[in-house]
Amino acid sequence: MTDKKWVYLFNEVEQAEKYAGSWDGVRGLLGGKGANLAEMTRIGVPVPPFFTITTEACNAYQASREFPEGMWDQTLEAIRALEAATGKKFGDPANPLLVSCRSGAKFSMPGMMDTVLNIGLNDETARGMIELTGNRRFVYDSYRRLIQMFGSVVLGIDDEAFDEPWDAYKAEKGYKLDTELNADDIEVLIDSFKKVVREHKGFDFPQNPLEQVEYATKAVFDSWSGKRAIDYRRRENIPDDLGTAVNICTMVFGNMGDDSGTGVAFTRDPQTGEDKMFGDYLINAQGEDVVAGIRNTSKIEGLANEIPDAYNEFLAVSQKLEDHFHDMQDVEFTIERGKLWMLQTRTGKRSAKASIKIATDMVHEGRISKEEALLRVTPEQVDQMLHPQFSAAEKEAAQKADRAFAKGVNASPGAAVGQVYFDADTAERMHKEHGQDVIMVRPFTKPDDVHGMLSAKGILTSEGGATSHAAVVARQFGVPCIVGASEISIDMIKREMTSDGVTVKEGEWVSLDGTTGEVYVGQLALSAVDVTEQAELMELLNWADETSRLMVWANADYPRDAERARSYGAKGIGLCRTEHMFFETSRLPHVQKMIMNSEYTQKKLNNVVELEKAFASGRLEGRSLSDEDKAKLRAEIDADHAEIAADPKAQAYFGALDVLLPLQEGDFYGLFEAMSGLPVIIRLIDPPLHEFLPSMEDLLIETTRMKALGQTEGLAEKEELLHIVESLHESNPMMGLRGIRLGIVYPDIMKMQVKAIFTAACNAKLNGLDPHPEVMIPLTGHVNELKEVQPTLVEIAKQVMADKGVEVSYKFGTMIEIPRACVTAGEIAEYAEFFSFGTNDLTQMTFGYSRDDAERSFLVDYIQKGILPKNPFQTLDREGVGRLMMKAVHDGRKVRPNLEVGICGEVGGDPVTIEFCHLIGQNYVSCSPFRVPQARLAAAHAVLKNR
């Protein structure tokens, strides 16, 4: 006989703590729910007597499918203790003890057995309860619920088996609603339900309450090793040997008369965060009536008038719970004949806004530290504050007006309002041609639908989960999205969707809240958010900055973006993409003119460069030059220069560069103005030149058609353009002639840019500003590339400063976005004063994925099948890309200890990635201005979570 303790009574939390060694150990032993109930009991909160069968019992059960030795005896003893504590008795019709049975693991785990209520009811005790309560319908309904819940949850009978006799009976009686069934009806149905159990299982619904407990306990233990629970644990990385506890808790009833009642409440307002009790109650009602919405509930304050003593006790208890747990609580209570019972307390869910207000308020109230406050708010909540939203009032009004249409999985946050279209082509057309705000609705989406999704304000699907194609793509492009709204049925023939009897036709308006998964009919008002006016958020983010080591910078191409970034707290610009400016309609023609003449001109220039070198070195092809030779060579060089100067193509080339120079200068001046006093990293031209020209396919089609139809007007020009586009065509442009490679083959563009940067910086300095330009060379893969390009550019910078007579502080550095650059970072750091990880390209090349292609084809498959845990373009791949980055930082700093290291790829705004950047010792992360606030919080979290 073992003396192992498998069962803990409500008042045995100290024993549990002693055995388990810590509070975390108690949660492991008793599960989260059991531990919380025990904790409430310990601090003197009135909780109905209960006991918990430990997770160890669950684990011991798994191998043999038998309760471990001693467990059942301890359970029987615990039941006797409940009987003693309540004065009620299991199976005693005179005063029957009823209990609930719930699973409860250390971590909340969907996939395990739910709750079974009213255990202890049987034919006899039901009769006794009727006498006690005088409410036959209530008791019979409780009894049939027990049989039904027990049948489906414990015995595994399909729900439909119970729905069938129920619906048939209603039809027979001509009832529409369940509430029309009276006590007699339910009594009849209890017999039907018992028959269902007998037919499916070959035995009767167990009348013995102990047998009910035994079955329910085994069902909880079995559910731990059920497929859904295992799948969930795999996904969430929860170990299999944690086990689940079983909580057996005395039932209390709020429907015992007018001195009874039940309610749910939050200790602060979960929408706004205001410090006042927020909840609902019903007099003479059971808990589920509050939730079911059959009767109209009352605001919690009203209870003060109806059962004042219990209400006052409730207020005191609630405050005690908040004090004890240092956080806003979500509580459930029942008042049975004037006596308050607390059934549950847990940390209350809250809106982003409330989360921030409560956290900052609690700091001011002296309840929690600033650091604790920072940890209470998630970066995602901060992010939500920046998206347009529907106000709580707006949603409440919509709900009251019965405009709630459906609810699905909240796949991509933000609110969206638009007209519904059921296919991608129509969605795109309506947006592009008619300027409509479009909500694209599909059963599910496929890669073919992406063009429609990109035209949409929001996306709604009736199938699929959080990793479905629609979800992945929507998050990718920041489009609000709800998936798996399974109540909606879509009729593609009629072009309409229906949910719970309400139909929305194509072209009609709906409103989506991607943050919560709610769909409304019609147009809800969007409330835009100005972050800087959110005082609590600003305060919280300032605390974040005090805590974090990693700086947050922003990617911004234009002064207006830089200004926003700065107002959101960015401490620098980590990436200005100069070529974005090239795409502006007023500039593109000049850029194209430059490109179309660049190869021709560069070849001419290369000749002269060779001759100039020969002249400078005094040797040509291995021969030393006589004075006479030198004079001849000089003349030749001068003639070549003159020839180039007179060449129309070269003129066009240099002319275009001359036009672009002052324009870029203006761009950069604006940035230095917006970011005076802070660093601004400007990346020199990166994309392959053909990106600035029309597509080859379009030109091919056009010239072929013109030729077939004998159209000659303009054909020659088009063919010349096609010829140039073809000559620039690359089979894999992502890995082609771009970045620093352009700087080597066509050096004039980068030279022009550096001249513009330093002219702008000098002018800014002369005008009293404080510019800090950092010139970033993209796509370095070999240190020799930098050796070839950088010194010339530095010379230009120095020349401009000398000409302007002013010094600005500056740096020259490089993107690290080629795997080879990571592997040879030590060599590269000898030249580069800073590294900026371009994780978009680095991820592409490290994985060998072409992002454009992959996200439209196999990558969605990969994420759905779990081959990749996440899209590596959204959250950094630590095992692969991350290891390369770690090596780069390590090797780079070994050579140049003060090397500035940052990240400017899209993942730079992702909290999980930010933590990694912190861990490997980067100086800053750079992200889009809108993600700066969440990044600031994430940077603080990185410190706090890795102490």
Added chain:
Amino acid sequence: MTDKKWVYLFNEVEQAEKYAGSWDGVRGLLGGKGANLAEMTRIGVPVPPFFTITTEACNAYQASREFPEGMWDQTLEAIRALEAATGKKFGDPANPLLVSCRSGAKFSMPGMMDTVLNIGLNDETARGMIELTGNRRFVYDSYRRLIQMFGSVVLGIDDEAFDEPWDAYKAEKGYKLDTELNADDIEVLIDSFKKVVREHKGFDFPQNPLEQVEYATKAVFDSWSGKRAIDYRRRENIPDDLGTAVNICTMVFGNMGDDSGTGVAFTRDPQTGEDKMFGDYLINAQGEDVVAGIRNTSKIEGLANEIPDAYNEFLAVSQKLEDHFHDMQDVEFTIERGKLWMLQTRTGKRSAKASIKIATDMVHEGRISKEEALLRVTPEQVDQMLHPQFSAAEKEAAQKADRAFAKGVNASPGAAVGQVYFDADTAERMHKEHGQDVIMVRPFTKPDDVHGMLSAKGILTSEGGATSHAAVVARQFGVPCIVGASEISIDMIKREMTSDGVTVKEGEWVSLDGTTGEVYVGQLALSAVDVTEQAELMELLNWADETSRLMVWANADYPRDAERARSYGAKGIGLCRTEHMFFETSRLPHVQKMIMNSEYTQKKLNNVVELEKAFASGRLEGRSLSDEDKAKLRAEIDADHAEIAADPKAQAYFGALDVLLPLQEGDFYGLFEAMSGLPVIIRLIDPPLHEFLPSMEDLLIETTRMKALGQTEGLAEKEELLHIVESLHESNPMMGLRGIRLGIVYPDIMKMQVKAIFTAACNAKLNGLDPHPEVMIPLTGHVNELKEVQPTLVEIAKQVMADKGVEVSYKFGTMIEIPRACVTAGEIAEYAEFFSFGTNDLTQMTFGYSRDDAERSFLVDYIQKGILPKNPFQTLDREGVGRLMMKAVHDGRKVRPNLEVGICGEVGGDPVTIEFCHLIGQNYVSCSPFRVPQARLAAAHAVLKNR
């Protein structure tokens, strides 16, 4: 006064050795040339008296441009010693001492000062020499040569300055040849040359012999820090502080009468390697007359009759030198009045054939070890042995017959004779249908041309360099190839090519020597080489195999390639590219049919797979299934299967796979037969599917034209095809849906292949063969990809073996060709039993280069500018790609100590890369069959050079 020794006399080698500590030190102190002369002196070989000014003197000179203290005095003393030893005197007209002055660094270094002969001649000594020799023309010609060499080499006057009066004089006299000038003419020209010196330098040609020595010595020292020498040292990684020595050597004259003569000889035949003296001589002549070819030389054996004593001494001395240096020597000698003088000995250059014969002979003669023999032969020489060649005589005859046509870059070695065709289709047709030997000539080639290139005996292009498409493909397939023969202009309209006025029309014969880059008109006789008949080479390669640790395997797609590889000594097949078989014209239509229906069918299949999973697990969308549900589900699944079976598209898809299965089976059977007993690595399908379909551009052009012209016939089919090609189109296909990604999205293709592999292997085993299949999955980047794909394939393999009732030994492994695979090799090795580095892709992704694009654009620039030392697609980039490989081997072996590691990229046949593969502990390298012999030698070198 320092007593530092700056000058060493011919007989002071012991002193030098004592000072320098070793023979290597002597070479450092006296330079290679000086040390060799001293060594000859030491072993008693007659060398004209000389002295050497040390490299230390050179280094001491560099800073101040002054001779170091004591050096000039020691030089004067040494000259006196020469005078004493020879009985001649500097500047003495009666018996003048003449010397040569040569630079000589530790390593032979082009870019430094050459030789100046006849120092000591001036107006007076010239007259004295005429009296002594009685040959006025010889003496004056020697004198004018001194002035000219001194002027250009020592004083830096441009050669043209001397050519001008020379040519003008000849024109005036109406001479065509230099030999028409008589002594009087040259006397006149001596005055002109003196004038040139005066005009260019402002001083007279120095008459004082000591001044001549001083000038020449300074010129040698100065040339050490000249730009060309510095550039050369940078390129070759030679330290700047080695310095060069100066050798001052007494001139001896072979033109002193019929008891004088001069000659050059090899101690063995440098063409065949035969062990007999091979050389030429002239009686009464100077050394340069032998080389200039003005007089007909005689075979060395003839000297036995003319000056028998000297000849016998020469034979003895030569043998002594070969004995002493343990290698075939290239010697120069002069007989002055019956006295033999050796002027130089060095290791003799030799043909590949001779190199191998001499090395193996010397082992048999007991002169050198096998290991030394291996090191005497280069892998490139072995490579040359495999290619048919033109004999030296044949080429000489062709040149004399004016059949030399052009010269280009020797891109792929070997000789080829064939009829010229100017496009791939014609080349292929003429070869296939008419059995012609074809030379394909193009301005440049593209991937479309490959079928023509494979039909050709040789390839000739007028554009492109050693890394052009033509060059790479030709080397890959062992086709002799010359690229960038820019003198050729190709007229595609007239179908002819012209070079220097000679025209070759389509269908006419040419002969290419890919080893040298020469093109001849007409048919030269080929001397074919069967490697396996080359006994010496076979012996050498067997020694190589005994020495090397790394095995050499071959890349072979067809049984005939495998057979060749095996006969060349391959110990396995490292890469069989299964998709090459798909491209065969009889198969391509089936492959296309499969592809065109794959997406459609796969979607249907995916549905059923989901349902099958639900059926197997007993749960659907989170609900558990009742027996009834299950029955329904089963019916649904069966219906779906029936529907798919009846679907014409699905039928086409499976039908195509069914056609391909036995074809692939046959392919593999052939390989197992050819390689019985050895491993055969078969790579599953790798390229993106669109590679098997027509190009999108062509289809776009065609459908646009048809539509513009209103042609409807066949338009619908073309448009459907275009639609499919567009849906498969990727912006960066190299990083797109290919390799294992195909195995995940369209698993049937790989399944069919694995079934074919194991069916073939089982059949082979049943037929008494010994197959060792190794299944290679391409493009793995994440271990989860293997987890998803490999188990299913292993199951198929086991099923086939179970069905056949036979077991074959097999492995499953993966290519390592994605940077992420290197970084996560530890994880991947848990699944993969072998790694094979696919360095083509790995290099592409590590550098971020798209090879097709890069080699046509910036890569050529990069190599020319020295940004990259070599094309990383031809020789592995150790610093970047190599570091990743090293990590992969290390991490992989940590997890799986017996992990088989090899390389199958194109660099796998490159000797420098092979050394690296050896150093990082790979098991084998795999290369094209033609490169197997050189790889075997390189693998042995890797061991010997890294002891």
